[in-house]
Amino acid sequence: MKVLIIGGAGFIGYHLAKKYLDNNHHVEIIDNFSRASKDSEIIHLSKNPNCKINNLDLINKKIKLSNNFDIIYNLAAIVGVKNVNKSPELVLKNNYLILLKSLEIAEKQKSLKKFFFMSTSEIYAGTLEYFGLNFPTKENTPITISNIFNKRTTYMLSKIHGEVHCINKKNLPYIIVRPHNIYGPRMGYAHVIPELIKKIEKGSKPILIKSSNHSRTFCYIDDAIDILYKVSKSKYTKIIFNLGSDDKCIQILSLAKKISKILNKKIELIKSTNEIGSPFKRIPDIGFIKKNFKTKFVKIDEGLLKTYNWYRKKL
DSSP states (O other), X not given: OEEEEETTTSHHHHHHHHXXXXXXXXXXXXXXOSSSOOOHHHHHHHTSTTEEEEESOXXXXXXXXXXXXXXXXXXOOOOSHHHXXXXXXXHHHHHHHHHHXXXXXXXXXXXXXXXXXXXXXXXXXXXXXXXXXXXXXXXXXXXXXXXXXXXXXXXXXXXXXXXXXXXXXTTOOEEEEEEOOEXXXXXXXXXXXXXXXXHHHHOOSOEEETTTTOEEOOEEHHHHHHHXXXXXXXXXXXXXXXXXXXXXXXXXXXXXXXXXXXXXXXOOEEEOOOOTTOOSEEOBOOHHHHHHOOOOOOOHHHHHHHHHHHHTTTO
């Protein structure tokens, strides 16, 4: 297959590109490297003769691409709570423009089999806030918008718009993915697990644990990539599915304690305030995955150890 990954130098994009290259497919990446790093992993990918990396801003630059891609992934977006709170208007604008450009590329393909749009578990946050959710949460759960005066809502809105646009785009073989707390090596530090690893590894004073009573089901990156790869080779199009694991839900404070134990660091962990707009619980229904694909999920203790073993070399 010939695969285009927009935002392919980021966390999920890199691992996804590596998966396809390891299976002898051709991969082309578009990334402006505003968040992703040109690290040794990306350099290694670039040396693969089946990989081409385009360092450019998709919004502001014209690019000549092949019209023979079988699969396109749109992973590019402004993400992260800090980035969203800092530039909420830019989130709405750029995430929309990135999608438009991605769809323009998709339209030019001769025989596109699948267009993956990476949405978010934040889709469910408004429903949880105002009406409550059933857990695990199914994909057909009615969507409610969070408080529009909350800057964090802009990210949710950009993804809701993206989903609706894909659904209504004529002849688009879309796959809408709602990822739930994917973690692992090379995800940066602006996420809870690497952030805790860094604080606990470097810390000597008590550490404040924000949203300590909030709960999440975490999914290790290798599992997430394996599922995406299998879906890309499957018969399915025009579907929405939760991307996550069947591991047990864990509170953030308990997560911090596990990481502290793995690092063999005895440090005081103090409960702190909840992040504004942060859902108190996320547990995806992954019935679609279990029904159609054989996946043995990495449990949280093993995944945390693998993640730490990668990060400790960088700290």
